[in-house]
Amino acid sequence: MFGHVLHLRLFEASLRSQYEPTAKELAAQAKGEWSFWAKWQFTPSGRLQVLVNEGYGGKIVDSDSRPVELQLNKLVGLMAARAVEFLVREERQAVEDAERQRVRDIALEGKRRQDAEKQRLAKLEIDAQNWKRAQVIREYLNALEQSAERQELSMEQLELLRWGHAKADWIDPLKPDVVDVLDEEIVIPR
The missing domain is CATH 1.10.287 (Helix Hairpins)
Structure with missing residues (x-):
């Protein structure tokens, strides 16, 4: 957007809950067989999330009252604001770089004059x-x-x-x- 690449990431969040072993796993444990049980189990939440630049450029989350489809305009606005921030930062950086270069050029000219004077004196x-x-x-x-x-x-x-x-x-x-x-x-x- 405005010459800048913004990354969109769509994902469905998961719900974390205590792991509940299956009947087969419980039967294997009762027989004394070795088994590994994870501490947590994750189940899909059914809520879509859209992140721009890993959330730094904006984020919309599906909810009961406002599905993602109704929030897309908000997301585009957040993306545009992020792109404008990039443009402003680049412009500010260009001005700072130009000032830094101007100061450097003045210092280099002073150094050149000083070196010439030292040579003449020598x-x-x-x-x-x-x-x-x-x-x-x-x-x-x-x-x-x-x-x-x-x-x-x-x-x-x-x-x-x-x-x-x-x-x-x-x-x-x-x-x-x-x-x-x-x-x-x-x-x-x-």
């Missing part, structure tokens, strides 16, 4: 550390030059100074266009 810290490393190398090379000014620098020392300045420039993030052999990716064939 890059800034690395650049600052590399700049500091380049400064330390340059200071060392300048001190080396000044200590050697009193005497003539050897070719080996001049090569060390040239090489050291090149590496300091390569490390320095303020000089991004410097290309060095350390930038090359070397693949060794198998």
